[in-house]
Each structure stands twice: as C-alpha cells, then as structure tokens.
Amino acid sequence: MKPVSTHLFRLAVIAASLVTASARAQLVDDVELRRVGNDAVLQVRFVTPVQYLRTLATGSGDLGHVYYDVLPTPETINYLPTERRIPAGSAAPFVVMTDETVGTAERSRRLVLRLTGNTPFTARAGQGNRSIEIVLRDRGAMVPATSGAAGAPVRDDKAGVLPAPSGTAAAGSSEAEARAQALLAQARQAVERADYAVAVDLLEQLLAQPATASSQDAQELIAVARWREGDPQRARVEFETYLKLYPTGPGALRAREALLTLAPPAPVVAAEAAAAPAVTTTVTGSVATYYYGGQSKSRTQEFQDSALGGLPTLVSDASLSGTDQSQMLSSVDLNWRRKDADSDLRFVLRDTYSADLLRNDKSKNKLSAFYVDYRLQSPGLSVRLGRQSPTGGGVMGRFDGVQASWRFAPKWRLNAVAGQPTDKLLDSRRSFYGASIDADALTSNLGGSLYVIEQRIDGQTDRRAIGNEMRLQLGGLSASSILDYDTILGGLNIASVQGTWQSADNTVVNVLYDRRATPMLMLGNSLFFQNPVLAAQATRLQDLLAVQSVSLLRQQVKDTTAYSTQAMIGVTHPLSPNWQIGADIRLTNIGELLPVPDILPSGQPGTGNIWSVGAQVIATNLYSSRDTHVLVFNQLKAPTYKGTLLQYNNSSTIAQAWQLEPSLRIYQQTDSTDTRTRRWAPGMRVTYRPTAKLSLESELSLEFSDISGPTRTETSRRTFYYFGFRYDI
Numbered sequence: 001m002k003p004v005s006t007h008l009f010r011l012a013v014i015a016a017s018l019v020t021a022s023a024r025a026q027l028v029d030d031v032e033l034r035r036v037g038n039d040a041v042l043q044v045r046f047v048t049p050v051q052y053l054r055t056l057a058t059g060s061g062d063l064g065h066v067y068y069d070v071l072p073t074p075e076t077i078n079y080l081p082t083e084r085r086i087p088a089g090s091a092a093p094f095v096v097m098t099d100e101t102v103g104t105a106e107r108s109r110r111l112v113l114r115l116t117g118n119t120p121f122t123a124r125a126g127q128g129n130r131s132i133e134i135v136l137r138d139r140g141a142m143v144p145a146t147s148g149a150a151g152a153p154v155r156d157d158k159a160g161v162l163p164a165p166s167g168t169a170a171a172g173s174s175e176a177e178a179r180a181q182a183l184l185a186q187a188r189q190a191v192e193r194a195d196y197a198v199a200v201d202l203l204e205q206l207l208a209q210p211a212t213a214s215s216q217d218a219q220e221l222i223a224v225a226r227w228r229e230g231d232p233q234r235a236r237v238e239f240e241t242y243l244k245l246y247p248t249g250p251g252a253l254r255a256r257e258a259l260l261t262l263a264p265p266a267p268v269v270a271a272e273a274a275a276a277p278a279v280t281t282t283v284t285g286s287v288a289t290y291y292y293g294g295q296s297k298s299r300t301q302e303f304q305d306s307a308l309g310g311l312p313t314l315v316s317d318a319s320l321s322g323t324d325q326s327q328m329l330s331s332v333d334l335n336w337r338r339k340d341a342d343s344d345l346r347f348v349l350r351d352t353y354s355a356d357l358l359r360n361d362k363s364k365n366k367l368s369a370f371y372v373d374y375r376l377q378s379p380g381l382s383v384r385l386g387r388q389s390p391t392g393g394g395v396m397g398r399f400d401g402v403q404a405s406w407r408f409a410p411k412w413r414l415n416a417v418a419g420q421p422t423d424k425l426l427d428s429r430r431s432f433y434g435a436s437i438d439a440d441a442l443t444s445n446l447g448g449s450l451y452v453i454e455q456r457i458d459g460q461t462d463r464r465a466i467g468n469e470m471r472l473q474l475g476g477l478s479a480s481s482i483l484d485y486d487t488i489l490g491g492l493n494i495a496s497v498q499g500t501w502q503s504a505d506n507t508v509v510n511v512l513y514d515r516r517a518t519p520m521l522m523l524g525n526s527l528f529f530q531n532p533v534l535a536a537q538a539t540r541l542q543d544l545l546a547v548q549s550v551s552l553l554r555q556q557v558k559d560t561t562a563y564s565t566q567a568m569i570g571v572t573h574p575l576s577p578n579w580q581i582g583a584d585i586r587l588t589n590i591g592e593l594l595p596v597p598d599i600l601p602s603g604q605p606g607t608g609n610i611w612s613v614g615a616q617v618i619a620t621n622l623y624s625s626r627d628t629h630v631l632v633f634n635q636l637k638a639p640t641y642k643g644t645l646l647q648y649n650n651s652s653t654i655a656q657a658w659q660l661e662p663s664l665r666i667y668q669q670t671d672s673t674d675t676r677t678r679r680w681a682p683g684m685r686v687t688y689r690p691t692a693k694l695s696l697e698s699e700l701s702l703e704f705s706d707i708s709g710p711t712r713t714e715t716s717r718r719t720f721y722y723f724g725f726r727y728d729i
Contacts, residue, residue, distance in 0.1 A: 030335075031097065036140065036207075040136040040143050048071070051125070052478075052508070052510075053508065061115070061117070061119060062116070062119065063113065063114055065110045065113070066111040066113065067102065068109055068111070068132060070109065081098060081726070084096075094142055095116070121135060124502055127473050176504055180212035180213075183218075184217060187221060191224065196226070199221070200222060216249055239255040279339070280340075283335070284337075287727050291329075292325055294719060296324050296717070327355065331350075334350075343375065344373075347372050348369050351367050352368065381406055384403050393417055393449070415436045416433075416436075420432075428458050429457070432456065432462075436450060449468070452467075460550060463520070478501075479499035482496050491521050493521055496513065496516065498510075498513075498514070506574050516564060521558070523554060529556060559599070559600075565591075566588050570585070571583060572616070578620050581615075583616070585613050587611055592604060608640075610637070614634040626652065630649045632648075644669075647665045657689050658688055662682075663685075664681070665679070667679045674709055675707065678705070680703075681702060681704070686699070694725065702719055703716075705717070
C-alpha cells in the first residue's frame with residue numbers, strides 16, 4: 001500500500017485541476033456499512049436535515065426506493081443526483097445507491113437501492129435528523145471485518161464509542177415486546193441444553209431489534225453463551241459491553257467477576273495479522289456531465305383572434321417564444337478513505353461547474369466540499385479541515401474552516417469550530433467561532449447538545465447565539481429538535497421539532513413544526529435594507545457605520561426580518577405487500593413586515609396560511625417484479641387562491657439495463673381576481689446502464705398552460721429536456 005501522503009497528494013492534484021463552483025450540491029455526505037447481529041445496516045448521512053417518509057420494495061427483492069423530504073434550512077441548496085457503490089467482502093458492490101429528486105419538487109427525494117440478489121430490507125429514521133438507516137436482513141456476513149465483527153459491539157462512526165443498542169430502552173410496542181420475550185425464552189432453553197450456537201443466533205436477533213425490556217438480560221446472556229461456547233475473547237467483549245451500558249444493572253457484579261476470570265484477548269500472531277484485512281482503503285465517487293435545455297412559447301388570445309391568428313407565429317409582444325435554458329453541468333464527487341480498527345481517514349471532494357451557453361458571464365463553479373476528516377477511536381479525537389457543510393453546533397451554512405471533537409468521557413464530547421462562510425456578502429468580511437458540548441446519552445434514549453457561537457463582520461458582532469439540539473430514539477420513535485436564540489439582536493432564530501414513528505407493520509407517522517427568522521437574524525442583513533436617501537449604497541458594513549449607529553442597524557435588522565412557519569403531519573400505511581396509502585396536512589405561513597421609516601415605508605404583507613391537504617396511493621409489482629407507482633392528490637388553499645394538483649409517477653425496469661419513468665401532472669387554480677389557470681405536464685425519463693458503472697440518462701417534459709380571466713387570456717407551451725451521463729468510480 002502506498003503511504004497516505006502519496007494518496008492525498010494525488011487527490012489534491014486532481015482537485016486543484018477541477019477547482020474552477022454552481023449553486024448545486026450533492027446531499028449524501030457519507031455512507032457507512034456495519035453489522036448488527038445477522039443484519040447489515042447501511043447508514044446514509046446527509047449534509048442537511050432530512051425526514052424519512054416511506055419505503056417501496058419491488059417483488060424481485062433487488063430494487064427498492066426510500067423516500068424522504070429535505071427539511072427547512074437557512075442554507076440554499078440546489079440538488080444534484082449522486083450515486084454510491086458500497087462494497088462488501090468481495091470486489092463486487094453489495095449495494096448501489098442513487099439519490100435523486102422525485103418529480104419537480106426538489107425537496108422531495110428518494111434513495112434508489114440496487115441490491116445484490118434478493119435482499120429483504122426495511123428503512124428507518126436515524127438518530128438525529130441527518131441520517132437514514134437501511135436494514136438489510138440476514139446480510140451481516142457480507143460486511144467486511146473492519147466494519148464490525150460478528151458478535152462484537154459495533155462502534156458508532158461519528159461518536160467513536162459504543163452506542164446504546166436497541167435493547168437498552170424501555171419497552172416498545174406490545175408486538176415487538178412479545179417477540180423479544182419469545183426470543184429470550186428460546187435462547188435460555190438453548191443455553192440450558194448446551195446448544196450455544198443457536199442461543200447466540202437468537203440473542204443477536206433480539207439485540208438487533210428496536211429497544212425492549214428484554215434487551216438487558218439478553219446482553220448478559222449472550223456473554224454467558226459465548227463463554228460456555230468456548231469463545232472467551234468475544235465473551236469478554238460482551239461482558240464489557242454490558243458494564244458500559246448497564247453499570248448498575250442486576251448483572252453488573254456477575255459481569256465484573258467474569259472479567260476477572262476471563263483472560264485478556266490473546267495477541268494476534270504475525271501469520272494471522274497478515275491474513276486478516278486490518279486496513280481497508282477505498283475510493284468511491286462519480287463524474288457526470290449533463291446538458292439542460294428548454295424553450296417556451298406563449299400566445300395571447302388577442303393575437304389568436306386577430307387577422308394574423310392563422311399565420312405562422314411571429315416573435316412580437318403578442319407572441320413570445322425563445323430558449324429559456326441552455327446549460328452544461330459537470331460535476332465530480334470523490335471520496336478516498338483509509339480505515340482500520342482505531343482510525344478513519346477521509347478525503348472528500350465535490351465540485352460542480354455550470355456553463356451557461358446563453359450568457360457566458362453567468363457560468364460559475366461551486367466547490368461544495370473539499371476537506372480532510374481524521375478520527376481516532378481510542379482517544380475519541382476527530383478533526384475535519386477544509387470546505388464543508390455544517391453538522392450542527394449553530395453553524396448555519398457551508399464554510400471554510402476546521403471543526404474538532406474530543407470525547408472526554410464515554411458519553412460526552414467537546415466540540416469546537418471556526419471558519420469563514422463561503423457565501424459572499426458583497427464586499428464585507430465574515431468569520432465565526434463556536435463551541436459545544438454533546439451528550440450521546442443523557443438517558444438510554446435521549447441525547448443532546450448545547451452550543452454558543454459568534455460570527456463577526458467587518459469588526460462587528462454579526463451574530464451571537466446560544467442554542468440547544470436534542471435527539472430522541474425510543475423504540476420506533478425518532479425525534480429531534482433545535483432552538484437557536486440570538487443574544488445580541490434579542491430574537492429567536494429557529495424553533496424546530498420533527499419526529500418519525502414507525503410501527504412493527506411499517507406504518508410511518510411524520511410530524512414537523514418549524515418556525516424561523518427569514519432571513520436569519522444577522523447584522524449583515526442591514527446591507528440589503530439600506531436607506532434609499534444615502535448618496536451611495538454601501539457594500540461593507542463599516543461604510544454603513546460611518547453614517548448610522550450599530551444600535552440603529554440592529555433595530556432595522558429586527559424590523560425587516562419576517563418569520564416563516566411550516567408544519568406538517570403525515571401518515572403512510574401498508575395495506576398489503578403491493579399497496580400503501582398515505583395522507584398529509586401541511587401549513588406554510590410567512591409573516592408580514594410592519595412599515596419601517598425610510599427603509600420599508602409601506603411594510604410588506606404576509607402570505608397568510610397556505611394549507612395543503614394531500615393523499616397518496618402507492619403500488620408495486622402490478623405488472624412486473626420491478627414496477628412502482630405513486631399517485632398523489634393535493635388540495636391547496638391560500639388567502640388569494642385555491643388549487644388542485646393530481647400527479648402520477650411510474651418507474652419500470654426493462655431487461656435490467658433500461659429504466660423508464662413516465663409522469664403526468666395536472667394542476668388547476670383559481671385566484672381572488674377570478675383568473676383561472678390550467679396546466680398539464682407529461683414527462684418521460686429514461687435511464688440506460690450499458691455497464692455496471694456507466695449510466696446514460698435523459699428526460700423530456702412538456703407543459704401546456706391556459707390562463708383566462710377578466711383582464712388576461714393566454715396560452716403557453718414549455719419544453720424542458722436534459723441528457724447526459726454519469727460514471728461511478
């Protein structure tokens with residue numbers, strides 16, 4: 001193996017040749033495969049908060065869809081599709097995962113899973129709000145040894161310590177509790193008849209389930225079973241795990257006595273060390289290029305009724321047509337990783353170049369990630385240096401800088417962060433620093449953190465905030481919350497809570513409440529609301545301070561900041577292996593701004609409550625082993641309009657290599673001026689995979705629109721298309 005420095009140098013050279021950045025980014029930050037009992041668990045971590053919605057699995061067992069929503073965030077994100085190939089014990093990929101949009105709503109997304117062979121799986125919300133876990137049933141043996149050995153506790157990659165397994169919580173649903181009790185009883189019988197292999201298998205199944213009251217006894221019993229089976233090393237690990245999770249439990253004294261008897265793990269001889277793959281080095285990612293084009297055409301009724309209406313359309317005030325979009329989008333995603341039992345070194349590069357073929361001056365490059373991440377498990381240290389997305393701690397956007405973490409106790413971490421926001425604010429200079437303390441387990445189910453952060457702009461305090469983030473994992477419930485308050489401006493920035501509950505029959509209930517300042521409270525916002533009587537508009541805060549006091553600017557920021565509220569409750573329920581139904585209610589409201597002398601003399605009205613009531617019908621395998629269908633009906637109501645949306649999306653795989661995705665949207669709206677809008681938009685996306693790593697993709701969609709009202713009658717047509725390729729490393 002070449003030295004680490006050689007690998008990083010080569011990747012840095014590649015990165016330097018590509019750094020030339022678009023406001024597009026990939027959402028998937030990292031993918032980790034670990035073993036839990038007999039199952040393999042794929043943890044997908046995102047660069048922004050998400051909420052798991054539902055799962056579709058096809059009858060073939062080798063294809064599935066995991067749907068999720070991107071939650072509100074102060075960071076502006078334009079989304080790019082991305083793909084990850086997750087290897088197992090062999091060179092062939094175990095899972096190929098693609099992240100992509102669903103329909104036209106970019107915040108509605110899905111993970112497309114292509115699995116090796118028939119692999120039953122379920123998905124669930126991860127801890128916190130930045131991950132989704134996919135449980136691959138009975139595939140634990142395919143996980144490489146460095147990802148977690150069979151029977152050994154699996155380490156949480158972020159925390160660097162043993163997480164509380166599913167069996168450390170209070171009892172979950174009655175069905176799950178009954179199953180756990182049955183497994184525990186069967187395992188005890190197996191131990192009594194000296195059938196230890198069967199006992200270990202049953203106990204691993206129990207400990208891989210969501211939390212139940214039987215898990216504590218199961219953790220002790222699996223240690224005893226391994227000891228009697230003649231495996232003292234794994235028995236020692238299991239007893240140590242019991243003491244870390246239940247230091248005052250009824251079996252704690254027995255566990256300590258057992259550890260005095262058990263010998264420490266025998267040293268690995270040189271021959272065994274040479275045979276065991278103690279270190280793994282992987283390179284994953286993709287390169288892609290797509291061309292996006294579009295053209296619109298509209299004709300007013302006055303033109304169609306005139307004597308010219310039957311003639312070929314001319315470009316005029318009455319008939320408009322033209323190319324709306326002509327753009328080449330190229331992206332690269334590289335992830336180099338070296339991992340062993342105690343350390344994890346990553347180098348990540350994500351870059352996108354958008355070439356606008358209509359206006360060259362609009363072409364731009366977006367470097368969304370360019371960092372090195374190094375973690376040491378035993379001392380609990382981690383450092384990430386470079387351009388990166390926030391992971392909490394009050395950081396609200398992508399930045400260039402460093403964040404570090406130190407685990408000073410089994411359940412506690414200290415974190416520090418410092419850097420500069422990557423989004424420019426005219427000619428001003430900004431930087432920030434902050435610290436936080438993390439508790440992975442305040443209780444067996446509850447974790448959280450407290451943070452303080454200060455951001456500076458041109459020598460002044462731009463933002464000074466204190467905040468709290470909480471995480472709850474209880475049986476099938478996963479919930480998180482965040483509260484952020486600015487102590488200088490004296491206002492609430494964010495108050496948000498979201499939760500997902502999943503029952504044993506895969507019924508999923510989602511709730512969300514999010515209230516936040518729009519935009520976030522920062523002194524720098526005063527650069528966008530300047531007094532129009534000033535001789536010249538300032539591009540730096542210090543220029544504004546030459547004519548206005550900092551206290552006046554802070555008051556103007558508060559007066560020109562609105563608050564947005566989003567709320568949602570939704571449920572998806574499986575009726576049969578082929579059918580699911582769902583429903584949701586959503587609320588959006590952006591508050592008004594009162595008049596501000598000189599700055600906003602008339603104020604700005606709010607949107608009022610915008611309600612959306614929706615229903616979904618989801619089907620799989622209606623005419624093949626790989627077809628999926630999603631039918632959505634939405635009724636919208638706002639103070640100035642009401643509308644109805646009907647949308648259908650299909651995905652069908654033909655001859656393995658071809659995937660066809662036809663869609664149709666029909667929308668009708670009537671506003672307060674009695675103007676009616678009707679739109680219908682058919683579309684088709686085609687993906688062809690000539691090889692395992694190369695995919696060719698194209699989409700064509702049309703939109704036909706009719707608008708009629710007392711003062712306006714118009715018809716229009718829009719064509720949108722793209723085509724391109726992605727090559728996965």
